[in-house]
Amino acid sequence: MALVTAMRRLAQVSLREFSRRSTAVSWGAFHTAERSFTTGAQPLRSDNKVTVHFINRDGEKITVKASPGDSLLDVVINEDLDFDGFGACEGTLACSTCHLVFNEEMYKKLGPVTDEEMDMLDLAYGLTETSRLGCQICLTKSLEGMVARVPESVADIRQTKDGSA
Amino acid sequence: IGWSGKAFLSTSCCPKVCIVGSGPAGFYTAQHLIKARQDVEVDIYERLPVPFGLVRFGVAPDHPEVKNVINTFTQTAKHSRCSFYGNVNVGKDVTVGELQQAYHAVVLSYGAEGNRRVGVPGEDLRGVYSAKDFVGWYNGMPSCRELSPDLSCETAVILGQGNVALDVARILLSPLDALKKTDITQPALEALAESQVRKVLIVGRRGPMQVACTIKELREMVNLPGTRPEMVAADFEGVPEALKDLPRPRKRLTELLMKTAVEVPGDKELERRKNATKIWGFRFYRSPTEIFADPSHSRTAGIRLAVNRLEGSGERAQAVLTGEVEDVSCGLVISSIGYKSLPIDPSVPFDSRRAIVPNSVGRVHQAAGLYCSGWLKTGPTGVIATTMNNSFDTARSLLEDVDSGTLDISTGKPGSQIVSMLLEERGVKPVTFSDWEKIDSLEMRKGEACGKPREKLLTVEEMLKILHL
Numbered sequence: 001m002a003l004v005t006a007m008r009r010l011a012q013v014s015l016r017e018f019s020r021r022s023t024a025v026s027w028g029a030f031h032t033a034e035r036s037f038t039t040g041a042q043p044l045r046s047d048n049k050v051t052v053h054f055i056n057r058d059g060e061k062i063t064v065k066a067s068p069g070d071s072l073l074d075v076v077i078n079e080d081l082d083f084d085g086f087g088a089c090e091g092t093l094a095c096s097t098c099h100l101v102f103n104e105e106m107y108k109k110l111g112p113v114t115d116e117e118m119d120m121l122d123l124a125y126g127l128t129e130t131s132r133l134g135c136q137i138c139l140t141k142s143l144e145g146m147v148a149r150v151p152e153s154v155a156d157i158r159q160t161k162d163g164s165a
Numbered sequence: 166i167g168w169s170g171k172a173f174l175s176t177s178c179c180p181k182v183c184i185v186g187s188g189p190a191g192f193y194t195a196q197h198l199i200k201a202r203q204d205v206e207v208d209i210y211e212r213l214p215v216p217f218g219l220v221r222f223g224v225a226p227d228h229p230e231v232k233n234v235i236n237t238f239t240q241t242a243k244h245s246r247c248s249f250y251g252n253v254n255v256g257k258d259v260t261v262g263e264l265q266q267a268y269h270a271v272v273l274s275y276g277a278e279g280n281r282r283v284g285v286p287g288e289d290l291r292g293v294y295s296a297k298d299f300v301g302w303y304n305g306m307p308s309c310r311e312l313s314p315d316l317s318c319e320t321a322v323i324l325g326q327g328n329v330a331l332d333v334a335r336i337l338l339s340p341l342d343a344l345k346k347t348d349i350t351q352p353a354l355e356a357l358a359e360s361q362v363r364k365v366l367i368v369g370r371r372g373p374m375q376v377a378c379t380i381k382e383l384r385e386m387v388n389l390p391g392t393r394p395e396m397v398a399a400d401f402e403g404v405p406e407a408l409k410d411l412p413r414p415r416k417r418l419t420e421l422l423m424k425t426a427v428e429v430p431g432d433k434e435l436e437r438r439k440n441a442t443k444i445w446g447f448r449f450y451r452s453p454t455e456i457f458a459d460p461s462h463s464r465t466a467g468i469r470l471a472v473n474r475l476e477g478s479g480e481r482a483q484a485v486l487t488g489e490v491e492d493v494s495c496g497l498v499i500s501s502i503g504y505k506s507l508p509i510d511p512s513v514p515f516d517s518r519r520a521i522v523p524n525s526v527g528r529v530h531q532a533a534g535l536y537c538s539g540w541l542k543t544g545p546t547g548v549i550a551t552t553m554n555n556s557f558d559t560a561r562s563l564l565e566d567v568d569s570g571t572l573d574i575s576t577g578k579p580g581s582q583i584v585s586m587l588l589e590e591r592g593v594k595p596v597t598f599s600d601w602e603k604i605d606s607l608e609m610r611k612g613e614a615c616g617k618p619r620e621k622l623l624t625v626e627e628m629l630k631i632l633h634l
Contacts, residue, residue, distance in 0.1 A: 085193075085553050088237070092230030095550050119381040122414035123548075 050139045054081060055149040068141060072134035072148060073098045083150050091135035093117060096124035098134035100148040106130075110137055126151040179204040180567055181580040183268040185255045186275035187211035188218020189552045190539020192238040194272050197560035199246050202567075206246045208268070208581045210259075213307065214251045214596040214628040215604060216242070218276055220549070222306045225332040226347035227339065229618065234549055242598045248581060251596035252629065256509035258593045259584055265534055267583045269574050270563055273513065273522060273529070273537040274556070277504035277545040283324060287456030288500075291315060292465035296329050296501035303336055303353035305621035310352075315464060316360035318496020322468055324453055325501030326369035327377035333499050334365045335385060338392050338443045348612065348619045362497065364444040370452045370484040372475055373404055373422050374411075380418045386445060387425050393441035396426035400449040407478070422447070450474065451491065452484060456498055467494045504545035519544065527559030534572060536563055594634040604628055 049065040052075055056062060066075040073087045076098070089095040093116055102110065107130035113121070117136045124131060134148070182198055184191045187209050195207045215221065217235055224231045242249050255261065255275070264271045280295040282288065292315050301309035321337055323330045336344070341358055369376060376383075387394065401423050408416055426447070430438065451470035459466035470491045473484035506522075508515040514530055516523045521544055522537045529535040538559035539552050547555070566572035588595055604622060611620035622628050 084197075084557060085550070088234055088550055088553060089230055090233040090236065092233060094228065094230040094233070095548070097550050097553075115384070116381075118417070119379075119384065122417060123379060127414070 050141060050143060051145050052139070052143075053145070053147045054083075055147065056081075056083060057150055057152060066139055068139050070139050072100060072137045072139070075139070076134065086150070087135065093120050093133070093135070096120050096133065099124040099126070099151055100132055100134045100137075101126075101128050101151050102130045102132065102146070102148060104130055106143075106146050107132070109143060124151075178574060178577050179206055180270070180572075180574040181205075181268045181578045182207045182270045182272060182563070183264045183580070183584075184209045184272045184274055185261075185264070186218065186273070186539070186541075187216035187238075187249065187251070188274065188276055188539065189220060189234065189238075189549050190274035190276065190541070190556045191218070191272075192216075192241050193553045193556035194274060194538045194560050195247055196237070196241045197557045198563065199241065199244055201560065201564050206248075206580065208248045208250060208584075209242070210253045210255055210264075211249065211251045212254045212275075214601070214625060214632070216249060216251060216598075216601055222301055222304045224304075225300075225336065226304065226349035227335070227343065228332075229347070231549065249596075249598040249601065250581070250584075251601060252625075252634070253588060253593060253595050258591060259587055260512070261510040261535075262512050263587065264584065267579055267581075268534075269578050270534050270536060270566075270572055272527075272559060272563070273535070273541055274539045275506075275509060275541055277506040277520070277540045279505040279507045279520075280500070281503040281505050283453055283500045283502065285453050285455050287458060287465060287468075290456060290458050290465045291463060292318070292496055293456055293498045293500070296323070296325065296333050296499050297504055299333055299499050300329065303349050305350040305623050307623060307625050310623050314356065314497070316356055316362050316497065319361060320364045320366070320493070320495040321362050321497035321499065322493060322495045323365060323367045323499045323501055325377075325503075326367055326447060327501060328379060328382045330367050330499075330501035331378050331382040331386060333501060334367055334445055335382075335389060337362050337365055338389060338445060340390050343390075346616055348617055348621060350621055350623060352623070363442065366446060366448050366493065366495075368448045368451050368453070368470065370450070370473055371482055372449050373401055373426075373447070374407060374415070374419055374479070375475075375482055376418070376422065376447070378418075380414070380421060383418065383421055383425075387421065389445070391441055392443040392445055393438035394425050394446055395444045396446040397448070398427050400447075401427055450484065452486075453498075454490065457492075465496060465498055467492055468498055504540070506541050506545065527555075527562045528566070594629070596629075596632060596634065600632045600634075604631060607631060 048067065050068055052064055052066055054062045062081060064075060064079045071091065073091045076083060076086055085097050088097045110132060113132065117133050121127065121131060121133055180202065182205060184195055184207060191209050195209055198205045198207055217238060220232055220235055241247055253259065255264065261271060280297040287293065294312065294314055298309050298312055299314060302312040302314065323333055337360070344354060344357065404419060404423055408419060411419060450473040452473055453468055454471045455469040456465050457467040457469065458464065470493060472487045472489035472491060474487050475482045476485050477483055505520045513535070514523050514532060522541050523530040524537050524542055527536045527538055527542055529537055536559050538556040542559065543555055563572065567574055585595070608619040608621055612618050622631070
């Protein structure tokens with residue numbers, strides 16, 4: 001059928017027959033629906049919380065309180081922090097999109113990095129000497145007040161400049 | 166076309182965007198658009214009845230975590246302002262021109278369905294396959310179902326040293342018990358159970374410091390049960406000295422490669438290698454010049470490799486012929502030298518040399534209202550996260566154009582209303598996302614019966630039959 005004919009035909013079709021999806025899904029549901037990352041319920045007493053500061057890509061500081069045992073990826077998801085593309089593989093060490101940068105002092109506190117994490121971290125865009133993957137860092141009280149910077153971009157470096165596969 | 170857009174329809178003047186292709190590029194572009202403006206409506210068209218592109222048909226069966234992105238794509242597809250139309254072949258069932266008239270903007274995200282040819286005699290012999298087809302075969306791509314690769318030989322040669330090459334090597338040599346628990350197809354599992362392949366060579370034009378694969382995939386080969394590495398120590402001359410100047414990622418990768426190839430292993434590893442029944446190894450500085458047939462000329466029996474040396478170093482090093490050649494007996498050749506995009510509609514500009522749609526930050530050249538994202542935009546390299554960024558960039562360009570008025574959304578557009586009518590008239594039955602969910606459930610139920618995450622349906626006919634279409 002030519003497009004013109006279709007257009008004319010459509011003009012005769014009642015708009016009532018045009019069905020619309022009725023399910024409204026809130027944006028928050030994009031990140032939190034059907035996922036449970038937190039390890040068990042933690043009582044909501046304030047003395048059991050760890051304060052974490054994120055610096056987003058616009059340079060803004062976002063302060064949240066999280067539970068010991070949560071990974072930094074858990075925190076980003078649970079607090080609905082809107083970092084574009086963060087945590088694409090859902091914490092399974094299959095990407096580098098939860099890349100975070102720390103200052104030297106905090107980096108040392110985070111402890112040793114496994115080969116597995118290092119392998120994926122190596123592919124992170126804007127890799128630094130004090131970079132880590134957020135999904136591998138679990139909060140403890142000793143990390144109280146940590147500052148984690150979300151670096152500029154989430155591109156993996158597994159794309160070569162000359163276009164070869 | 167002389168119709169007045171305002172005469173009917175305008176349910177609203179909300180921007181309506183059409184996306185062609187439902188792989189990561191399509192879905193990430195959709196996600197970004199829907200999130201950025203509360204009034205954008207996005208329709209995703211896909212040629213197959215099933216969505217997700219290479220996440221379903223490219224990612225190796227033993228890398229299920231990489232497929233977690235499907236959860237995000239599913240959320241996008243089920244958003245009230247997003248609709249999925251599968252089983253629609255853009256270029257054949259509906260033209261890009263018709264889509265451009267129905268929507269304010271069209272984003273082409275249909276990826277790279279072709280592959281780069283090696284360009285040597287013998288490339289079309291039985292036993293020679295592109296990695297794209299081989300991977301498509303073990304991942305249940307309907308168009309690759311009839312591949313029936315011949316695995317009745319001892320040695321396989323893979324051309325190319327990227328992650329796809331390593332995926333192929335790993336699937337060829339993995340213990341069957343490991344593969345049985347993945348979503349690899351049943352026919353592939355049966356073929357691999359009968360496979361006589363015991364040695365896999367992964368061949369590249371340049372040297373160890375130019376391999377395109379990454380360390381995670383290399384480590385998987387090194388640790389692959391039942392296998393041992395076998396490489397040429399001389400290929401690593403000059404590498405130890407060059408290590409210290411390398412950036413950390415390349416340094417760690419090269420160190421692991423060298424250690425595997427050259428270092429004398431400890432007792433435990435020596436014992437493990439002694440008990441290995443399968444061999445794998447990289448071969449460097451080799452370019453294919455000819456693939457030989459067996460005496461009956463019915464299949465491949467070997468490959469001639471020209472010997473190279475390097476000029477320059479690092480990423481920019483070039484392979485230069487030395488004049489020497491080396492012949493390798495093998496019954497299986499898999500070329501893994503790159504996927505390639507194809508033009509699907511003559512009205513869309515296409516750069517045949519680079520095999521991409523010419524664009525600037527996703528805006529197609531000389532085509533107002535037309536955009537592209539993913540591999541079609543930048544060429545077929547990069548992982549899902551690379552494509553994600555690429556797609557976000559295209560979405561941003563589109564949104565900028567709406568804000569600046571370059572993309573005119575003042576007139577309502579009919580969007581899927583008109584396209585659905587055209588398709589119906591043409592006898593095309595689109596598959597909805599909830600239709601896909603029926604296929605999804607069926608595949609998972611079938612898989613459960615044999616300890617797999619899913620048992621994929623292998624033909625379009627089967628998929629449509631399930632849906633009574």
